[in-house]
Amino acid sequence: MELTYSDFRNRLPRSHTRPNYLGETLGPRASQNQFVEPNVQVVRESSGARIGLISAPAAVGKSFLARQLSADNNALYWDLASFSLGSNFFVGTAVSAYQPEGYPSFLQELRAGERLLVLDAADEALVRAGRENYVAAITNLADITSESSSMSVIILGRSDTIDDTAAVLSAHGVATNMYSVSYFTEDQSYAFVKYKAEQLGNPAIKEFTPFMRGFFGAVSEALGASSFEGARAFLGYAPVLDALAAYYADEINPIKFLEAVKRAGDRQHVWELLHRIVQEVLTREQGKFARNFSGETSGRKWQFGFDAFTPEAQLTYLLDTSEARQAVAFSQDGESDWYAELEDQLELQLKEHPFLKSEVSARGPNPLNNFANAAFRDYALARVFSDESLLPHALLEGYWRSPELNPTPILAGLIFAGLFDYSRGLPPAAFGIIHDSHAAENEDGGSPFLITSADLDNDGNATGISVHRIEGRAKDSKAVSVRLDDRSPSLYRRTARAIIDLQGLHLRAGDGFADFLIGPTVFIACDSFDSFVSDIRVRANGIAGGVTLWINNIGGSTKRLDCIPADSLQVKGDRNSIPHPWFRFASSATAGISPQIVENDLAMEVRRAVMWFTKPSMFGGGLRYPVGAVDALVGKRRVSAEFIAYLNHRQLLERAGDEYVMSLPVQTGSIVRNDLADPELRAFLFDFGRWKSGPTAS
Numbered sequence: 001m002e003l004t005y006s007d008f009r010n011r012l013p014r015s016h017t018r019p020n021y022l023g024e025t026l027g028p029r030a031s032q033n034q035f036v037e038p039n040v041q042v043v044r045e046s047s048g049a050r051i052g053l054i055s056a057p058a059a060v061g062k063s064f065l066a067r068q069l070s071a072d073n074n075a076l077y078w079d080l081a082s083f084s085l086g087s088n089f090f091v092g093t094a095v096s097a098y099q100p101e102g103y104p105s106f107l108q109e110l111r112a113g114e115r116l117l118v119l120d121a122a123d124e125a126l127v128r129a130g131r132e133n134y135v136a137a138i139t140n141l142a143d144i145t146s147e148s149s150s151m152s153v154i155i156l157g158r159s160d161t162i163d164d165t166a167a168v169l170s171a172h173g174v175a176t177n178m179y180s181v182s183y184f185t186e187d188q189s190y191a192f193v194k195y196k197a198e199q200l201g202n203p204a205i206k207e208f209t210p211f212m213r214g215f216f217g218a219v220s221e222a223l224g225a226s227s228f229e230g231a232r233a234f235l236g237y238a239p240v241l242d243a244l245a246a247y248y249a250d251e252i253n254p255i256k257f258l259e260a261v262k263r264a265g266d267r268q269h270v271w272e273l274l275h276r277i278v279q280e281v282l283t284r285e286q287g288k289f290a291r292n293f294s295g296e297t298s299g300r301k302w303q304f305g306f307d308a309f310t311p312e313a314q315l316t317y318l319l320d321t322s323e324a325r326q327a328v329a330f331s332q333d334g335e336s337d338w339y340a341e342l343e344d345q346l347e348l349q350l351k352e353h354p355f356l357k358s359e360v361s362a363r364g365p366n367p368l369n370n371f372a373n374a375a376f377r378d379y380a381l382a383r384v385f386s387d388e389s390l391l392p393h394a395l396l397e398g399y400w401r402s403p404e405l406n407p408t409p410i411l412a413g414l415i416f417a418g419l420f421d422y423s424r425g426l427p428p429a430a431f432g433i434i435h436d437s438h439a440a441e442n443e444d445g446g447s448p449f450l451i452t453s454a455d456l457d458n459d460g461n462a463t464g465i466s467v468h469r470i471e472g473r474a475k476d477s478k479a480v481s482v483r484l485d486d487r488s489p490s491l492y493r494r495t496a497r498a499i500i501d502l503q504g505l506h507l508r509a510g511d512g513f514a515d516f517l518i519g520p521t522v523f524i525a526c527d528s529f530d531s532f533v534s535d536i537r538v539r540a541n542g543i544a545g546g547v548t549l550w551i552n553n554i555g556g557s558t559k560r561l562d563c564i565p566a567d568s569l570q571v572k573g574d575r576n577s578i579p580h581p582w583f584r585f586a587s588s589a590t591a592g593i594s595p596q597i598v599e600n601d602l603a604m605e606v607r608r609a610v611m612w613f614t615k616p617s618m619f620g621g622g623l624r625y626p627v628g629a630v631d632a633l634v635g636k637r638r639v640s641a642e643f644i645a646y647l648n649h650r651q652l653l654e655r656a657g658d659e660y661v662m663s664l665p666v667q668t669g670s671i672v673r674n675d676l677a678d679p680e681l682r683a684f685l686f687d688f689g690r691w692k693s694g695p696t697a698s
Helices: 005-010 062-072 089-111 122-129 131-144 159-171 186-199 208-222 229-235 238-250 254-261 268-294 300-308 311-319 338-351 374-386 393-400 410-415 430-439 595-613 627-635 641-649 668-672 679-693
Strands: 040-044 051-055 076-079 117-120 153-157 176-181 449-456 462-470 478-482 498-509 516-518 522-531 535-539 547-550 553-556 560-564 569-572 624-626 653-656 659-662
Touching: 005 062, 051 159, 062 076, 062 117, 062 153, 089 131, 122 131, 122 153, 122 159, 131 159, 131 535, 153 159, 159 176, 159 535, 159 560, 186 208, 186 238, 208 229, 208 238, 208 268, 229 238, 238 268, 238 374, 268 300, 268 311, 268 338, 268 374, 268 410, 300 338, 311 338, 311 374, 374 410, 374 430, 393 430, 410 430, 430 449, 430 462, 430 478, 430 498, 449 595, 462 498, 498 595, 522 595, 547 595, 595 624, 595 627, 595 641, 595 659, 595 668, 595 679, 624 627, 627 641, 627 659, 641 653, 641 679, 668 679
Parallel strands: 051 153, 051 176, 076 117, 117 153, 449 498, 498 522, 516 535, 522 547, 522 553, 535 560, 547 569
Antiparallel strands: 040 176, 449 462, 462 478, 624 659, 653 659
8 A cells, every 4th residue: 555645644643842851952853845745655564563664775765754754743853873873772862862851751752652753764873883783772662662552663774674673673572564665656756856956946947747758758668668657666766856857957958858869779778868867967067167167158268167177077076075186187278377267166166066965064075975866976986987087996995885875776777788988897896886786776676687707717717707787688688897806806785686606716795894685586606705794684585586605615704694584595515614604504405495596506507617618719619618628627626527427418518629519409698698587498407407316417
């Protein structure tokens, strides 16, 4: 059931007066002008619920909703990200904020359902404090609400954090109601863009509604949706609408623009359109700067200013927060006094750049946290990957690992859209960044899907990492290459819907974070795996599969594995080298393992062998490879000896002089892309699995 915002807030406690115990902090927030009310989906409601949990994807306006809810219902507002959570957190914080004499009144109002407490930024709080301290704080909340007569607390966060919060509260006997914030409806999206455009100084023109209808129709068509509802997760996504509003605010003829870029296609068109919108914003800022700098619309001084504020130069300025700004190549064809004027104009215009948060005081040393929305930030990052002069890649990893940064799927979409030149390969940090962004996509779906594999030379040494992204049909996969350095590739926050096959490489996870999330539908195979977080959460659901690790050596500092459901993790490898807490999930046999996991195991085994035969060979094209090289790879366990024996037994591998020639009853591309929707591949894997389990294999 979907509720309007008004219906939802009317279900909650609403006070008509401010608390008499209130000091200067942690009270109701002021109302926000032109608030666009989102709808709220009822996920689950329970009788006797004392706490409501609201989940939403990254960057859809959870904090905006929390503050407005506080204003409308005169509710107490706590930003959990600004605190250090731990045991006795809620009691201690309330006593400190409301004083010892005010605490009993606070508790009485809460338990009687007379006052609502809104708890914002649960995700950031969990990342900052770590799971153990977060659980301790939520346990304390369960204690103080144990005698509440109605739902008097609302907690907002992303779905994985909300699920964990619900589990903790349930374990302490606290019933909860579960809600999710829906993406904007079509009418709400219109209102959002119109308001944002007016904020940027352009009252709605007569073409606004036709433009919005045309834009939504074009994007819906590109996404294969027959209506707005079918593409609502994108068209109703606030960062996309923010970018659209910024473009529309300055567009003289938006209908002409839309017609110029509209064409039939797939999701590629969506990213091209977003690219075009953001690029147009940068180009307009360039012209605006030249006019403000010169006071003219043409001429030498205008051209000097125009050349100094190119889109690339703007991104350099926006991404460099140091006092000694990176040098930008200014034109030498300028008057001596222009250079001082230029610095003053740069400082003035950058403060008001539409890519940045409007409040200068809200900006900090990490440039990735200073962008006004995720669409602008992710666009800048996608450009950074192709041009290190915009932001030194040595700084990129540190900026990305900021606990305050929330990945969104926009970045992965832009990277794989082929909009930028990545022919030199992406920097090493891109490996974990891509997985963070990809995992931020809708968690319940099976598409898009990542397949990551090591690029190996003829001696079996890794030279780089290839990352394929599959959207819809497997044949539509797109790939980028990630460079390696002297460190092991790292996953940062999460990986989901991914196969990671890193032969010859060590893989790190969670280094520097308090929490790491893996799943659903993840298969990892590598030489060794080190996890550097005390807690790892493993997730599967009814639609997507669980997690399989095919690793002989596991290290790191992980102490707890939180698996939901309990059988969502399988660890395969040498049981003697699998430590606690991984050991209880270890399995060297297929008994009791789901058919999907067995099929993925077989697919990985086949893929590793076939990838060698697809390499250019000294003997020419086709599935051919030198005998000596194949024997060496089998000896090093880079290629499955069982699979080679199976091919021989089925007469699918023959020796022709100094080379092996492979012939397969399935398309090679289906194997490389792990296209388990291909019935020929599934039949081939079934036959291989049956052969392995039979007497012939021995």
